[in-house]
Amino acid sequence: MTTTPDSVLRPLRIGPVQLRTNLVLSPMSGVTDSAFRRTVQQASEDAVGLLVSEFIAVEGLTRANAKTTAMMRFDATERPISIQIFGADVERMAAAARMVEEAGADIVDINCGCPAPKVVRRGGGAQLMRTPDQLREILRAVRAAVSIPFTVKIRSGWDDSARNALDVARMVEDEGAAMLAVHGRTRVQLYSGLCDWDLIAELRRRASIPVIGSGDIVDPQTALSRLREGYADGLMIGRGAIANPWIFAQTRALARAQAVVAATPAERVQLLSFFRRALDEAKEERAYLGRLRGLGCCLVKGFAGGAAARRALGAARSADEVETVLRQFMLEGRRFDERFAEVA
Ligand SMILES: Cc1cc2nc3c(=O)[nH]c(=O)nc-3n(C[C@H](O)[C@H](O)[C@H](O)COP(=O)(O)O)c2cc1C
Known part of the structure; x- marks a missing residue:
C-alpha cells in the first residue's frame, strides 16, 4: 500500500454506494440517533464517510411500533446512511430490511455483535454467530427482499473457545454481503x-469485500496508524466520536500531514447548541437532558477546571442551564468550585 498523504483515507465502495472516506461512525444504541449523527457531521463534515444508525429491533419495526419506527428517521443531509437492524426471525428480518429500503436508507446492516442478554436470549445479536445456519437463512431472505446493499457487523466470536469470525465472514461474503x-x-x-x-x-x-475494523480508535493517531499498517479497509469509530466529534476531521488532517487542531472554545459552545437544536428538531425526548449534559462534559475534558465544570454541567437542571454553564466556562472564563458555585 502506498502512503502518500491522504492515500490511506480514501473513498470506499459498498456495493453501488460510494463513501467519501473509509471512516465510519459506529452504530451505538442510545447514541447514534439522527441528532447525534448530524452533530458528528457538523463537526467532521465530509471526513465521515458513512453514518450508521443505532440498532433497531425488527420485532418493533414489523409490528409498527411508533417509537421503533421513529428510530429509522434520518435527515436528508445524512448521506450515505446505513440503518442497522437486529433480530432472529427470518421473515421479520427480511420485512424490516424492506422497511429500511422504503425509508430511503442507502444500506441495511445486520447486527451480529450485540452482547446484551435480552438480545442474545432471543437469538439475535452475537447469538447469530453461534447459529450460522439461522444467520445464512436471514441473509438469504434479506438479500431477496431488498435491492440496496446489505452489510453485516460481527464480533470476533462468542468467547475464547469459539472465535469463529473467519468462518462467519466467509459465509457472510458468500451470501452476498457488500461489507x-x-x-x-x-x-x-x-x-x-x-x-x-x-x-x-x-x-x-481473506475477504474480497471491504472489511471495516472497530475497536478502541480513540484518537486520530490511532486511526491513522491502523489504516497505514493495513489492518482494515476502513475504520468504525464509536466511543472516540462521543468523546471527540471532531475525530474524523482530525484524522483526515493528520492523513494530509496537516496539524491536528483541537476544537476552539467557541466551536465547542456552538456544537452543543447545534446538538440541542438537532434534538429539538428530531423531537427527541429520550434522555434529553442527560445527553446534553453528556456532550457538555466531553467538551470540557482536558481544560483546566474541567472537572469542576463537569460537575456543574451534571447538576444543570435544564437545557438552558447546560448551555449557560458551557458558555460561561468556555467563553467567559468562569470557574466552578466543588459546590458548583462561581469562584472567579
Ligand atoms: C453505548 C454503545 C452502544 C452500542 N450500540 C451498538 C449497536 O447498536 N450496534 C452495534 O453494532 N454495535 C454497538 N456498539 C458497539 C460499537 O459499534 C463498537 O463496535 C464498539 O464500541 C467498539 O468500538 P469503539 O471502541 O470505537 O467504541 C455500541 C457500543 C457502545 C459503547
Whole structure:
C-alpha cells in the first residue's frame, strides 16, 4: 500500500454506494440517533464517510411500533446512511430490511455483535454467530427482499473457545454481503480486554469485500496508524466520536500531514447548541437532558477546571442551564468550585 498523504483515507465502495472516506461512525444504541449523527457531521463534515444508525429491533419495526419506527428517521443531509437492524426471525428480518429500503436508507446492516442478554436470549445479536445456519437463512431472505446493499457487523466470536469470525465472514461474503464490520472482541469480553486487530487484519486479507475494523480508535493517531499498517479497509469509530466529534476531521488532517487542531472554545459552545437544536428538531425526548449534559462534559475534558465544570454541567437542571454553564466556562472564563458555585 502506498502512503502518500491522504492515500490511506480514501473513498470506499459498498456495493453501488460510494463513501467519501473509509471512516465510519459506529452504530451505538442510545447514541447514534439522527441528532447525534448530524452533530458528528457538523463537526467532521465530509471526513465521515458513512453514518450508521443505532440498532433497531425488527420485532418493533414489523409490528409498527411508533417509537421503533421513529428510530429509522434520518435527515436528508445524512448521506450515505446505513440503518442497522437486529433480530432472529427470518421473515421479520427480511420485512424490516424492506422497511429500511422504503425509508430511503442507502444500506441495511445486520447486527451480529450485540452482547446484551435480552438480545442474545432471543437469538439475535452475537447469538447469530453461534447459529450460522439461522444467520445464512436471514441473509438469504434479506438479500431477496431488498435491492440496496446489505452489510453485516460481527464480533470476533462468542468467547475464547469459539472465535469463529473467519468462518462467519466467509459465509457472510458468500451470501452476498457488500461489507463486513468487525468489532475485535468476543461477546463474553463485552468491552473489556484487548481488541484483536490481528484477527481483523486476517479477515481483511481473506475477504474480497471491504472489511471495516472497530475497536478502541480513540484518537486520530490511532486511526491513522491502523489504516497505514493495513489492518482494515476502513475504520468504525464509536466511543472516540462521543468523546471527540471532531475525530474524523482530525484524522483526515493528520492523513494530509496537516496539524491536528483541537476544537476552539467557541466551536465547542456552538456544537452543543447545534446538538440541542438537532434534538429539538428530531423531537427527541429520550434522555434529553442527560445527553446534553453528556456532550457538555466531553467538551470540557482536558481544560483546566474541567472537572469542576463537569460537575456543574451534571447538576444543570435544564437545557438552558447546560448551555449557560458551557458558555460561561468556555467563553467567559468562569470557574466552578466543588459546590458548583462561581469562584472567579
Ligand atoms: C453505548 C454503545 C452502544 C452500542 N450500540 C451498538 C449497536 O447498536 N450496534 C452495534 O453494532 N454495535 C454497538 N456498539 C458497539 C460499537 O459499534 C463498537 O463496535 C464498539 O464500541 C467498539 O468500538 P469503539 O471502541 O470505537 O467504541 C455500541 C457500543 C457502545 C459503547
